[in-house]
Amino acid sequence: MNNTYTKKNLNKIDSEKLDWTLIQQEMRNKLGSDIYDSWLKKIDFVEEFNNYLLLSVPTRFIRDWITSRYLDQILQSIRNYRKQIIRIEFKIIEQNSKNTQNEIHVKNLDNIENISFIKDSHLQYSRIDPNKRFDNFITSSSNKLAFEASLKVSENISYYNPLYIYGGVGMGKTHLLNSIGFELKKNKKVMFISAERFMYQFVKSIKANDMVKFKEYFRNTDILLIDDIQFMNGKEAMQEEFFHTFNALLDKGSQIILSADRAPNKLTRIQERIKSRFSGGLVVDIQKPDYELRKKIVEMKTEELKNLYPDQLKTPITKEIQNFISTEINTSVRELVGAINRIVSFFRVYNKMPNLTETKIVLKDLLNLAENKVTIDLIQTIVCKYYKISKNEMLSSRRSRYLVRPRQVAIYLTKILTSKSLPEIGREFSNRDHTTIIHSVKTIEKLKDNDNEMVDNINKLKNQILYNNKDNEI
DSSP: OOOOOOHHHHHHHHHTOOOHHHHHHHHHHHHOHHHHHHTGGGOEEEEEOSSEEEEEESOHHHHHHHHHHTHHHHHHHHHTTOTTOOEEEEEEOOGGGOOOHHHHHHHHHHHTTTBOOOTTSOGGGGOOOTTOOGGGOOOOTTTHHHHHHHHHHHHSTTSSSSEEEEESTTSSHHHHHHHHHHHHTTTSOEEEEEHHHHHHHHHHHHHTTOHHHHHHHHHTOSEEEEEOGGGGTTOHHHHHHHHHHHHHHHHTTOEEEEEESSOGGGOSSOOHHHHHHHHTSEEEEEOOOOHHHHHHHHHHHHHHHHHHSTTTOOSOOOHHHHHHHHHHOOSOHHHHHHHHHHHHHHHHHHSSOOOHHHHHHHTGGGGTOOGGGOOHHHHHHHHHHHHTOOHHHHHSSOOOHHHHHHHHHHHHHHHHHSOOOHHHHHHHTTSOOHHHHHHHHHHHHHHHHHOHHHHHHHHHHHHHHHHOOGGGOO
């Protein structure tokens, strides 16, 4: 049942592989040279499977940018040549490790030799990400215990069995599971899978009347790592099978490592005997990142990006911005990394690093600023105070220049800082027509292109409205 690649299989795939240069040319024609040269040119073909392609990009940031913006168009281009392809998966391969295509295939072959997978399944769920290792997992008091326990298990399996790691979203649980698998796959048979994927294989095996092979497959591994175990909730038949698989692996001395978003006793709709087994090993939590950890992560990611784009990022992210991100974004590690990526994206678009006010705007949704705190009344009040006019004057029908410009600024800020529709905005500005609202917005946008003073005014007003920044009040 265990599927092992041979060089014969590899050569067969190579001989029939997709002509990636045709896809690249089509993507350039469809999306334009600017987008292609900035992002899509960095994609390399790695391998083709039954119904999906494995491609590579040099960084996780590039992968996330491509998948969030261009994945559908890329897939459509590929399907013009391969109708059976329904998915694309990305692997992170640094530029300096890319040689010839065959060398990449051989490297992949070596990497998955001890990683088992079910035939015709989606391989990436069993793959170990080489970018998530112990040596690049940043520690502090909030995650030190989970890190040390994971390290101990990778050195001496069954030391803690099972090892159960829990914590909120984006705290590094998957990174630790991946790190354990990365260390142990050299000498052990490793199975790294999500609970959702386990369920998929279970249902698929039942439908195919193939449960014997399913049992054999999961019970013959040396190391079983299951991510997000909480997703087994309510699946009674699957929990029954998992319980017996769990016991069989413990009996044969295999190591089990699990992750979840909550402690075992907090799991809902999970059999009590399963929760009892989880609690019988070592249970450790990863707490919200403290300031020390957040600061380390921001500094490390900043340095990584600076080294990755030495020509483009000549102006580094300032210490002021780094400290602001480290202080204000305290929910998860993933959001910290996302914040740094946004700052870099801002730089690539505008060719300058954002100042503190612009940073706050770029990261607005990550700073836990409730949108409902920004009301039209608040905007009108702050704009009137800034331009030293009364609200009655702003809302009047008078068209004096000293009133028109503040009115247009208030309308513009209402449009970009709230989710109100044009008619709703018009009603709040003395029942003005929506065409007047559109004209005001376009006028301010045009002024911003040529008037630095207007840009400065807008930024100051945004800062006051969004962040109630007393120091910058006029």
